[in-house]
Amino acid sequence: MSSGKQAAGRAAAELVEDGMRLGLGTGSTVAHFLDALAQRGLDVRGVPTSEATASRCRELGIGLLDLAAADRLDLAVDGADELTEELVLTKGGGGALLREKVVAGLADRFVVIATPDKVVPLLGASFPLPVEVAAFAAPVVTRRLHALGATSVAARDDGSYRTDNGNPILDATFASGIEDPEVLDVELGLVAGVLEHGIFTDMADLAILGATDGSVTRFERPTGTTG
Secondary structure (H helix, E strand, C coil), rough: CHHHHHHHHHHHHCCCCCCCEEEEEEHHHHHHHHHHHHHHHCCCCEECCHHHHHHHHHHHHECCCHHHHHCCCCCEEEECCCCCCCEEECCCCCCCCHHHHHHHEEECCEEECCCCCEEEECCCCCCEEEECCCHHHHHHHHHHHHHHHCCCCEHHHHCCCCCCCCCCCEECCCCCCCCHHHHHHHHHHHCCCCCEEEEEEECCCEEEEEEECCEEEECCCCCCCCC
């Protein structure tokens, strides 16, 4: 699997041009992207979506950019826990979903890197949907998630987990999949206590899928949609 992640990371690094301002995602596939980016020796700076990514960038000599100084980014690269061929994503397995969504929203182009096994017909059945919440509101959000169709909702690490922002995550499973992620996206955004959720709709422009043989497959955003 690591060879597939490496292939995807290398392909994404080839999209980076000298002088770009980048959004730098989080996770094991992004780690390969950062390694490949560092090897290119370009003059770039990026906004990291997690403390782990920031630390790795410092080790590799990749310049960091403060979010306050980034009104726009040329390119954001990040992984996905699940994605459809229409480039609707589930993210947040690594706990960075809030920062990832903020950073991806600033980018002129958002590229997702993953392996082919991450492609699913429906989100939410095989990988839970992460929902970052205010700790006080977790019981209320749990009940609302069940009302919206979740078949199970569990506080990550029995409630002890905290994101880099200091918040817990609820992982919601939808046994039959999420039939309409665009609608659920809106509905969750209206729930008091939800700080962010892991459905990314109309954001990704390109997915690069790396196979174990080192080959890559690309999915472009369907025409006629906007981000």
